[in-house]
Amino acid sequence: MIETLNIDPAVALIFRLLLALVFASAVLHKLIAPRLFRAAVRDYQMLPDMLVTPVAAGFILMECTTALALVVPVTAPFGVWGAAGLLLVYTGAIAFNLLRGRTHIDCGCMGPAHVQQLNAWLLLRNLPLLIMAWAAGLPVYDRGLLSWDYVTVIAAVMALGMLYVTMNQLLINAPGLRALLLRHD
C-alpha cells in the first residue's frame, strides 16, 4: 500500500497563514481601487460585460472569506480549497490571455499604484502559492505544537511574506529595466 503524504502541523500552519496574508493584502488593494479591479476583470475579456461587476465583487468577497477561513483552525480546510480555487482561476485566466496574445492588459494583481502587464513570470509567481495551497491541505502528522513551533511559524511567515513582496517588486521593476537596456543598445 502506498503511504499517504503527510505534512508537519507547523509547516501547514506557516503555509496557511502566508496564504491568508497574501489574500488579505489582495483584498485591501482591490477595496482601495474597486474601479481599477473591475476594469482589469473586463480587460481579461472572458466574461460578458453585464457579468463583470458581479464577478469582480464575487472575487473580492471570495478572497476575503478565504483569508479569514485560512486563519481559523476549524474552517481551515475550506480556506485551503478556496485559496487553491482562486489561484487556479487567476493563473488560468492569465495563461489563457497570454496564449491569446493579449499581453498589453493590466494583470490587476499589484494594486492600484502599479500597472503590471501580463507576462509568463506571473505564472511562476503563482506556482509556489499553488504548491503551498496543495501542501496545506495534506493530512497533518499527529503531534502537538510546542511553544517553540510558534516562534518558527511567526518568523517563517514574516520571512516568506517579505520574499513575496520582493518577488512582486521585481516583477514591477522588470519593464523599467528592459527600457533601460533597450535605450543603451
Next chain:
Amino acid sequence: MTEALLISNLVLWLVVLALCAIVVALVRQIGVLHERIAPAGALMLGNGPRVGEQAPQFELQGLGDVAVTIGGSQTAERSTLVFFLSPTCPVCKTLLPVLESARKSERDWLQIVLASDGEVQAQQRFIEANGLAVFPYILSAELGRAYHVEKLPYAILIDEQGILRSKGLINTREHLESLFEAKELHVASVQDFYNKNREAERETA
C-alpha cells in the same frame, strides 16, 4: 545542548528576517530609481505637426453632438489639451483620475478634450463606466493620424492662439504636468529643455 540549539535557531531567524527586510528595501529603492531615470517628461514620438507651429484645424463632432474645434487660427478663450486614449488601454485608465483633477484645477486656462476612435458603443460604455461625460469626447481616426499618435496614452497641448505648444506620450501624472511646464517654459519637450540647458552650459564654459 538543546538550549544552545534553540538560541542558535532564534539568532538565525532574526538574521533571516533582517536580511529579508533589507532585500525588500533594496528592491523598492531599485523601483524608485527606475521610475526616476525613465524618460523624465512626456516622450515625443514620431513626426506630425511640430511644436511652435500652427496646429491644423479640425472641426469635429463629439459624442452627444458637441461641436469641438481643435487647432486653427481663431483665438480661443482657453488652451486645449487633447488626450488620446482608448477603452482597451490600461495605462489610460490609471490616468483618468489625474485628468479629472487637472480639469478642475486648471479650468481657468485649460479645456481638456478626450479623443479616441473605434466602435461607438464600446466608447459609450467606457464613458459611463468611468464617469467621463464631463469631458468633450471625440471619435476621430483622422485626428490621431494627423498627429502621428502611435502609442497611447498620448496628449497634445494647443494654446489660445492655436499654436501647438507641446505633445508627447503620457504615462504618469508627472508626464502630463511636464506638458504644462513645457508650455510655460516655451520649450517643445523635456528632451528639448535638457538640450537647451546643455547648449547654454557649453556657451558659458
